[in-house]
Structure formats: structure tokens, C-alpha cells
Amino acid sequence: MKILIIEDEPRTGDYLKQGLTEAGFTADLVRNGLDGMHEGLAGDYELLILDVNLPGLDGWQVLKAIRAAGREMPVLFLTARDQVEDRVKGLELGADDYLVKPFAFSELLARVRTLLRRGRPRELEKLALADLELDVLKRRASRAGQRIDLTAKEFALLELFLRRQGEVLARSFIASQVWDMNFDSDTNVVEVAIRRLRAKVDDDFTPKLIHTLRGMGYVMEIRQA
Template sequence: MRILVVEDARALARSIAEGLSEEGYSVDLSHDGEEGLHLATEIAYDGIVLDRMLPGLDGLTLLRRLRQGGRRTPVLLLTALGELHDRVAGLDGGADDYLVKPFAFEELVSRVRALVRRGLGQADNRVVLGSLELDLGARVASVGGVVLDLTAREFALVELFALSPGKTFSRTAIAEKLYSEEADLDSNVIDVFVGRVRRKLDAAGMPGSEVICTRRGEGYRLDPAAAAAKGKR
């Protein structure tokens, strides 16, 4: 899941990015409105954490332009203005959620998680595909009750597939979702990565290469039928 953080207070932006990365998100950072709008328009983020007061282009204007451009990316507005009419203005401006500074980081994480989930049409934190179960809140995946030993990024890959079962993701799309802009990737990094996840699924008794199958020339997809079939066994 890829998140954009637009926040001009650099130390704050840095720690939000760090915390979210450790939660398995790939995070892009921007310190001003113009650049933030450009990034948000160009890249299909799963969520945007947007500061309301920014130099150059302020957060509300950025949000309005983004919505006018047709981008429905879920947005969590951060603000230091706690008054009611500011909240209303933020939500009316097209924000999906609102958080007043200073905030507890746990709250930011759970709001971002809910934001991303809602953006993907997922109502709660539990995703079940046959015997494969994901707890998006605890960032834990299990097969038939046995917990898989996944890194944050590996979990993010399973999550990406599981939230859009049957959808084919190109290597570029996967790289975009799992790595932030700064990461310089070799073309086969994703293949190696998918291979590792498949092996971990195999180890848990689920045929990895059938569940995450290769579409030659296109990329990878999660086969819901395969996951369900193995689940019945």
C-alpha cells in the first residue's frame, strides 16, 4: 500500500513516514503543496496524509484541485486548527477523515489503515480467502490458523493481492505499491520477492505458485478459486 505524506514540518513528516513504513506502507514525502499535488495526481496512492497549512498551495486547495482532477484517493487531513468550522470545511473540501495535531501516532496509523481499507471497499480488518486469513489491523496472515512468518513488506504484497482478488498486477504496479519513490529497483526484485512469499505459503501447506499465479507478459494475480479449493481440503 502506498501512502503520500504532505507535511511542511520536516521532522514531523519524517517521523510519520518512518512510522508508516514500519507498518508496511511505502511512503512518499512532500514538503510543499505544489509538489504534493503533482505527486498525488501522477501516482495512484492508496491514501494521502495531508497537512492543512502548507507553504505555496494550502492543503484545502490541493484537496479541491485533486478532486476536480477526478482523483478519488482517500485523504486524511491533518490540521492544527481544531475548531468545529475548520473540521467542517475540511470534510466539505473532500477529505475522508480529519485528525487534529498533536495526535497519538497509534491513532494516525489506525485511521490511515481504515482510510486505505475503505478506499478498497473493504469493510473491516479481516480478509478471508478460503483458508488464507489476513488481519489488516494486526498485520498478520495465517493459513488454516497457522500464522505465516512474513516481513512487513511481504505482508503488504499478500494484502495487495488479497484486497483485489483476481486482479492482475504488473511488476511496475507492484513496485509502485510496495516501494517509495526513492527506492531504485532492479527489474527482477519483484520476481524474487514474489518467489519468497510463495515459498512461505508452500511451507504453510498452501501451493504458493497456484494461489499467486504468473500471467506471462502481464504480471501476477491471486487466484481466489485456488485459495478457496485448498481451503476446503
């Protein structure tokens, strides 16, 4: 599995290369857009990791050139915080997924694996249930048209619920997904987090979408009365 990393920041580049190598991939690193383009066109890489902030030839141009040449390998791009436009632009230009810096390496690894496994499963960008909407790309939620601000944990929790609508999610499962944490019976972080999410998402609205199933967990769904 050959992966090409195009990243000018030395630390990040080395970090990625080392991490991916340790994870069993073959990773090459180039530190500017021009080399990146050439390598990407010439080499037989199965995935590209592309920083958009490159001096000289930037990430967009590299991506454009590669797609224009008909190369179809999945591209994961790295963008700086809160640059919503960047993310949209990247996906429009033919990238397959993105990651916002700073990111956890485990997160990157997970995405790399997904992209390599399923080909190019561009992430579903908008999730919704009833009048609740979540734009994963813009990290923005709304209900009945009203913008809702979510914290990181709230967002993760809501995303989890929306991706698994109708499924009963056990606390332990939620804990493992949102906190990467094994369930410890005497903490109630999950309940508290649910509470906060409900306050923002359900309290002022009808119908309620988050439901408690005693002894089992929670579901997000539209309940007929």
C-alpha cells in the same frame, strides 16, 4: 474543502497544515483537544485529522463528543506505532480510517482524498482467500490458523494480491503499487519479493494461491485442478 487538524506536536501539525495547503485544501490547525472539539463542532469542516495522543482532552474524547453531537464528517486519526488497540478503538468510536506514525505524506494525501471522494469508505479490515487471512488493521496474517509474520513489503504485496484476487497483476503494476516505482526491465525485485511471500504463504500449504502467468504476471486465486 476545509480540513481541521487536531495535533499537539508542533512539527507534525505544521507539516500537515503546510502540506495540505500546498495540495489545495484549506487546513486549520488547533493544538489541543478542547479547541479541537469546539472547532470540530462549530466549524463547517469536511474532514478531521485527529491525533489520538493529545494532552488533556484526548483524541477519543474529541471523537466521541463530535459523533455524539451527530456530526458525520469523515475522521482520519493518527496513532503511534504498534498500538493495535488504539486503531480498533478508533474505528469503533466512529473514525473512518487511521494512519500510523511515521507515515509518508503521500499516503496521508491519498487517504484524505479517498475519504473526501467516497464519503466514508471505512477500509475493509479483513481480507481472506481460502484459509489465508489478513487483518489489515492489526497488520497480521495467518494461514490455516497459523500466524504468519510479514515484513513491510511482504505485507504490502499480500494486501495488494488479496484486494485484487482473481486479477492478473503485471509486474509493472505490482512495482508501481508496492515500490511506487516504474518498472525497470533489469531488476528482479518483484520476483524476489514474490518468492519470499510464497515461502511464507504457499510453500507449506495447499492449495497454492499465488500463480504465475508466463509473460503476464501473477494472480492470487484458488485454482481448481
